Amino acid sequence: MNISVELTFSPLQDDFEEHIINFIKKLRASGLTVLENPLSTQVYGEYDEVMDLLKEDIKEAFELMDKGLLYMKVVKSDRSDYEPHF
Numbered sequence: 001m002n003i004s005v006e007l008t009f010s011p012l013q014d015d016f017e018e019h020i021i022n023f024i025k026k027l028r029a030s031g032l033t034v035l036e037n038p039l040s041t042q043v044y045g046e047y048d049e050v051m052d053l054l055k056e057d058i059k060e061a062f063e064l065m066d067k068g069l070l071y072m073k074v075v076k077s078d079r080s081d082y083e084p085h086f
Contacts, residue, residue: 001047002078005054008040012067019068023061027053033080040071044080 011019024041027034030053033044043050054072062068 001076002045003047003050004075004077004079005043005050006040006071006073006075007043007054008071009061010069010071011065012069013065019061019065022064023057026057026060035080042080044078 009020009023010016024034024036027041027043030043032050032053035042035044043054058070061070
């Protein structure tokens with residue numbers, strides 16, 4: 001089963017930028033489809049592969065900071081080719 005996951009990662013500390021960049025670079029290196037925009041990062045792929053990756057990467061990111069917040073939305077389908085029709 002394919003899924004689409006939207007992530008908004010917000011370290012709650014002054015040196016937040018480095019943590020966000022490192023998190024996104026790890027996602028990019030996974031080989032999964034990863035798309036970014038100024039507000040969030042989307043990851044697309046097979047459920048187990050995406051969730052296993054996120055489980056490890058989120059844990060590592062949280063361990064490297066004092067305080068952090070992660071919003072995650074999961075959709076049951078691969079929406080990576082979505083284009084608005086308006």
